Amino acid sequence: MKIIMLGAPGAGKGTQAKMIADKYDIPHISTGDIFRANIKEGTPLGMEAKQYMDKGLLVPDELTVKILLDRVAKKDCQNGYVLDGFPRTIPQAEVLDKALGERGDRIDHAIDVDVPDENIVKRMGGRRACLSCGATYHIEHVPPKQEGICDVCGQKLVLRDDDKPETVQNRLNVYHEQTQPLIDFYRNKGILKTVDGTKDKEEVFETIEAVLKA
Ligand code: AP5
Ligand code: MG
Numbered sequence: 001m002k003i004i005m006l007g008a009p010g011a012g013k014g015t016q017a018k019m020i021a022d023k024y025d026i027p028h029i030s031t032g033d034i035f036r037a038n039i040k041e042g043t044p045l046g047m048e049a050k051q052y053m054d055k056g057l058l059v060p061d062e063l064t065v066k067i068l069l070d071r072v073a074k075k076d077c078q079n080g081y082v083l084d085g086f087p088r089t090i091p092q093a094e095v096l097d098k099a100l101g102e103r104g105d106r107i108d109h110a111i112d113v114d115v116p117d118e119n120i121v122k123r124m125g126g127r128r129a130c131l132s133c134g135a136t137y138h139i140e141h142v143p144p145k146q147e148g149i150c151d152v153c154g155q156k157l158v159l160r161d162d163d164k165p166e167t168v169q170n171r172l173n174v175y176h177e178q179t180q181p182l183i184d185f186y187r188n189k190g191i192l193k194t195v196d197g198t199k200d201k202e203e204v205f206e207t208i209e210a211v212l213k214a
Pocket of ligand 1: 007008009031032064093124136142
């Protein structure tokens, strides 16, 4: 099963993608997490990506596409995967389609987690992220068992550099301009499902499970 998660920054793509990956035993692939891991390790890719991410801009397609195509070619992706944060532009979606098509393959579901901008701005300030395993929490809505510590891997949780209010607004603008057109792109392919992302995370997941079973 090959799934794409669509939705604005902070809509809950990562939260739901992790739940899907656990339930269906497929890898959760987040280009944002891959970039953040590279930033943490100080790699050249990380340094390049950071210049864009800190401003709330997209990392150029040339960098992003190669990383993603290399990742989905790995063995653990044979039975499917859930993509979180990719594609984010029409050219990215077209390259992915072409690469899969060459192997007689395709994306099965594109799930749009729909949350209005007002809710997003409120959510981001409370988010805490684990830069080691990619898990995300919210100080009120989705708290970790022990304050400031990741439930999954025990590392320290941080406020992401791009979660400052002015950067969040930029990310939202970029989303509406460059990523939202993908909703029509996948609707036209007949694989788009929109779920209400304002519900609590278990309820959102139940709706997604129903979509995947349908
Ligand atoms: P990326 O890491 O993908 O960030 P994003 O799209 O901005 O999305 P977020 O990770 O911020 O939000 P999310 O939807 O995963 O929400 P989450 O589950 O954490 O990308 C970062 C940057 O990398 C980009 O800006 C860009 O520069 C670059 N990049 C990445 N991919 C790229 C690409 N393909 N092309 C070019 N550039 C790329 O939830 C948010 C918060 O809400 C959390 O605190 C969570 O606990 C809470 N929450 C979740 N669900 C609920 C709920 N149902 N109710 C209440 N709270 C909830
Ligand atoms: Mg995320």
